[in-house]
Amino acid sequence: MKFIEKLRNSGLRPTKQRLQICEVLFNTERTFHFTINELEQKIKDKIDNKISLATIYNTVHAFEKKGYLKQIPVNSNQTYFDTNITDHHHFYNLKDGKLIDLENSDVGPINIKRKIDGKKIKSIEVLVKLED
Amino acid sequence: MKFIEKLRNSGLRPTKQRLQICEVLFNTERTFHFTINELEQKIKDKIDNKISLATIYNTVHAFEKKGYLKQIPVNSNQTYFDTNITDHHHFYNLKDGKLIDLENSDVGPINIKRKIDGKKIKSIEVLVKLED
């Protein structure tokens, strides 16, 4: 249905696996953060067939390249992704490794005054580390 | 000399290896960013004896814990460290993976309006990704 179009429009074949991963990632009330391991678990819980780990990696990277997912810059042994692709920032709870979205209104506009020749700004991301 | 005191004051024994790594990291005109691999190379270039890779990891982590180094939150397969431990931000050149310091005056103050119960802010870090 809706995801078939979405995938086709971006040049990705709407395979069974991709559509199922779309359901898990995008057919939700709210956006969320995840690691590949967490996504693998969510997929296991929600669908009955098996999707190979390699396919999950492939798909997540394909979706990220198409702009349907964003990587979150955090130092961790795993890569964190976000289904919220709007410009926004994050709290990072060092205790449990959990992320919390920060609305732009919680941070205020960020104005980068310095320019680098021949480069343009692709993104501005703020990470606020939290401790007890 | 100066590094012996520094180490002793923070409860780290001033071993030959740690002092040599201090020379490479802190006896410089300017601060710099590095990965463990880059540091390993720098050490090979500057000293004649060999320091085990495990010792380099141990030392970098010990120095980070004591606040002599900072990790930079970037998504990369390697961990980036910074010898500039003042509060500041970074440009990240996606093309070559190089980091550039941003002065606070280049970014302006960042005021996080939202609070999380029972947590306090440890750091606020801005990463500005650059593309061509």
Next chain:
DNA sequence: TTCCACTTTATAATGGTTCTAAATAGCTGT
């Protein structure tokens, strides 16, 4: 000097991620 906890070291183990190559499945044109 002696002793002991701290440190270094080589090497193995770990674990997230990427690669490989063969099997499978969309899709287009007939």
Next chain:
DNA sequence: ACAGCTATTTAGAACCATTATAAAGTGGAA
């Protein structure tokens, strides 16, 4: 519906940064 082509999936191997291990070495206090 079918053939043929290319994209995709898959299991498993490979990769590689990082961490763990356990034995040897070292700093420093008494």
